Amino acid sequence: MTTINIQQMMADSGVAFGTSGARGLVKQMTDEVCAAYTLAFIQGLNLVRPGQKIVFGMDLRPSSPEIAQACIAGIRQAGCEVDFCGVLPTPALALYALANGLPAIMVTGSHIPFDRNGIKFYRADGEISKADEAAMTSATVDVQTVSAELPPVNSAALTQFRQRYTSLFGHDLLNGWRVGVYEHSSAARDVLKDVLAELGAEVIGLERTDTFVPIDTEAVGEADRQRGRNWAAEYKLDALISTDGDGDRPLIGDETGEWLRGDIVGLLCAKFLGADTVVTPVSCNTAIEASGWFKQVIRTRIGSPYVIAGMEQVPSGGVAGFEANGGFLAGNGLSVNGKALAPLPTRDSLLPALALLAMASTQGVKLSGLLQGLPQRYTASDRIQDFPVANSRALLERLQAEPTAYRSLWGDELGELVHSDVTDGLRLSFANGEIVHLRPSGNAPELRCYAEADDMARAESLVSSTLKRIAGV
Numbered sequence: 001m002t003t004i005n006i007q008q009m010m011a012d013s014g015v016a017f018g019t020s021g022a023r024g025l026v027k028q029m030t031d032e033v034c035a036a037y038t039l040a041f042i043q044g045l046n047l048v049r050p051g052q053k054i055v056f057g058m059d060l061r062p063s064s065p066e067i068a069q070a071c072i073a074g075i076r077q078a079g080c081e082v083d084f085c086g087v088l089p090t091p092a093l094a095l096y097a098l099a100n101g102l103p104a105i106m107v108t109g110s111h112i113p114f115d116r117n118g119i120k121f122y123r124a125d126g127e128i129s130k131a132d133e134a135a136m137t138s139a140t141v142d143v144q145t146v147s148a149e150l151p152p153v154n155s156a157a158l159t160q161f162r163q164r165y166t167s168l169f170g171h172d173l174l175n176g177w178r179v180g181v182y183e184h185s186s187a188a189r190d191v192l193k194d195v196l197a198e199l200g201a202e203v204i205g206l207e208r209t210d211t212f213v214p215i216d217t218e219a220v221g222e223a224d225r226q227r228g229r230n231w232a233a234e235y236k237l238d239a240l241i242s243t244d245g246d247g248d249r250p251l252i253g254d255e256t257g258e259w260l261r262g263d264i265v266g267l268l269c270a271k272f273l274g275a276d277t278v279v280t281p282v283s284c285n286t287a288i289e290a291s292g293w294f295k296q297v298i299r300t301r302i303g304s305p306y307v308i309a310g311m312e313q314v315p316s317g318g319v320a321g322f323e324a325n326g327g328f329l330a331g332n333g334l335s336v337n338g339k340a341l342a343p344l345p346t347r348d349s350l351l352p353a354l355a356l357l358a359m360a361s362t363q364g365v366k367l368s369g370l371l372q373g374l375p376q377r378y379t380a381s382d383r384i385q386d387f388p389v390a391n392s393r394a395l396l397e398r399l400q401a402e403p404t405a406y407r408s409l410w411g412d413e414l415g416e417l418v419h420s421d422v423t424d425g426l427r428l429s430f431a432n433g434e435i436v437h438l439r440p441s442g443n444a445p446e447l448r449c450y451a452e453a454d455d456m457a458r459a460e461s462l463v464s465s466t467l468k469r470i471a472g473v
Contacts, residue, residue: 004036005140017133018303021120023109023444026063029117031070035143037136038074038105041121044135045128047103048078055104055122057085057093057157059187059246061212063117064107065150071105071119073148086153088161089188089247090120091348095164096157097122098344108187108246111325112444113385114212126345130305162191165354166198168336173361174201180231180240180253182224183208184215188247188349195350196241201357204235215242217249218325218448219382220259232257239357239367243349249325250349252356254367260356261379266322267291268370269352272359273334273341276317279310282423283324283381283437283450290375301424302439304329308345321345324381324450328352379452380459384467387447392440395447395470396426399438409469410436436462438470 010016013033015024022037042048054075058064075082083102085093090106097104104122112118121128121136128136179201183189193203207227215224228240232255240253252260263284270278276295278288281302289297295317300306307321311331319331327347334341336358344351360367399405406417406428414430421427425439425448435452447470451462 002032002143002145003140004032004143006036006040006137009033009036010137017137018118018441018444021106021118023112023116023118026115026117029063029067031066031073031147032143032145034067034070034119035074035077036141037119038071039078039141039143040136040139041103041105041128042075042078042080043141044139045103045123045132047080052080053083053102054080055083055085055093055097055100055102055157056106057088057090057104058107059090059109060087060185061109061114061117061245063114067107067117067119068150069148071107072150073146074143075105076148077144077146082151083154084151085157086155087187088158089191089243089349091248091344091346091350092157092161092188092191094122094126094346095344096160097124098126099160101125106246110246111214111216111244111249113214116444122346127304127308129309133305158191161350162195162198164342165195165350168339168341169199169354169358170337171198172200173358174199177201177238177357177361178204178236179357180204180206180235180237182206182227182231182240182242182251184213184242185209185211186215186243186245186247188243192241192243192247192350192353195354199354204237206231212245215244215251216325216383217244217251217262220251225259228253228257228259230257239360241353244325247349248347249327250353251326252353252367256368258368260367260371261285261324262326263288263322263324263379264371264374265326265352265356266320266328267293267374268359269328269355270294270320270322272355273320273330273336274318275320275334277314277319279307279314279319279321279329279331281307281323282421282427283439284322285377285379285452286435287375287377290377299423304347311345322352323347324379326352376454377452378454378456378459379450380456380463381448381450382463382467383441383446383448384471385444385446388445389440392438392447396438396440399426409466434458434462436466438466
């Protein structure tokens with residue numbers, strides 16, 4: 001048995017908390033590290049009690065089964081039972097755990113490269129908070145050097161997740177629609193196809209693979225952009241749907257195969273569900289306020305824990321949260337076709353995808369038609385990979401050192417700076433209405449850049465030129 005201080009383990013192993021659980025290189029996520037995090041979760045949240053069950057799931061990364069075995073060994077060492085749900089989308093695991101009042105653990109690295117992975121933790125009432133994270137990281141645990149086989153799979157979570165949506169939407173909703181599903185290695189690929197088919201769509205499965213594909217819905221690569229256009233033309237699609245690796249972030253393409261931005265997806269979904277208040281990170285499109293659809297818009301730091309904390313502060317009315325990656329968090333007071341939508345305050349990809357398809361179907365328009373009438377504000381984003389966090393922080397400190405420091409990157413191209421927002425990273429607003437936002441990723445050594453302008457080509461150009469300047473290309 002080995003005694004491990006979690007704070008010291010994080011420093012030694014490099015596996016540390018980001019915005020969505022503990023993340024690190026696969027080679028750093030040893031059996032001992034994974035079991036220690038599991039025990040810290042159980043101990044830090046006082047979950048040790050007779051008969052305590054912990055719901056458990058994983059994504060399709062090649063490293064996930066081995067990490068799952070180590071975590072399950074930790075659960076059993078603590079005297080708890082495992083309710084193993086197998087491979088499934090993170091929101092499906094969260095919904096099942098929430099409905100049964102049970103804590104949960106999901107092995108997933110979401111969208112980050114396959115040589116990395118992560119572990120996400122849920123209390124019985126939803127995602128752990130930053131206070132819970134602090135309790136875990138201050139723990140000291142004793143880890144036994146044991147391993148555990150994966151238990152038999154309980155399919156109840158997937159069944160419940162599927163029924164959540166087939167019961168809300170009419171079974172003839174998508175009659176006549178041809179919907180392509182970019183399957184890749186998404187943990188949501190099967191349930192997504194099943195639900196679309198049950199709602200009447202003709203479903204075309206596309207590019208299913210056993211090799212893990214790190215789809216980042218905030219930074220869609222040109223290869224995937226072209227795939228979308230090609231598939232839409234070849235199969236005469238009405239829509240194209242995909243998700244990231246663990247199925248908590250949607251990727252939605254219109255009838256031309258053009259992928260919609262995640263914050264615009266969230267904006268439309270919140271409108272469809274009748275939200276009064278929207279909680280969203282500072283990086284999202286200002287069209288949210290400009291639309292005039294909501295009584296209140298609350299801006300937060302980037303990451304679902306911050307969005308959830310903001311949602312919890314809203315005392316009444318319909319509350320929705322979403323992020324620039326398209327992940328949608330359903331709060332209280334929302335409905336579909338007059339039917340109450342049970343809250344699911346964790347990122348989900350199926351709800352926003354189905355909401356947009358339902359909007360277009362009921363309005364009798366193509367998916368691209370949903371964008372007509374929206375304020376003409378366009379966002380783009382991308383990142384520099386393998387960019388140390390220390391370098392990102394040094395850059396932001398330099399840009400904040402004096403009011404005109406931004407000219408070292410952009411010269412006079414952007415004109416006069418009118419506002420600096422340091423809620424999360426550095427978000428600069430200029431007199432010409434353009435916005436550039438730089439931020440270190442919370443999940444990987446990456447520097448992310450977001451830009452907003454009155455024209456999509458201009459927003460994309462701002463992101464591209466900014467990252468090239470920073471990289472010295």
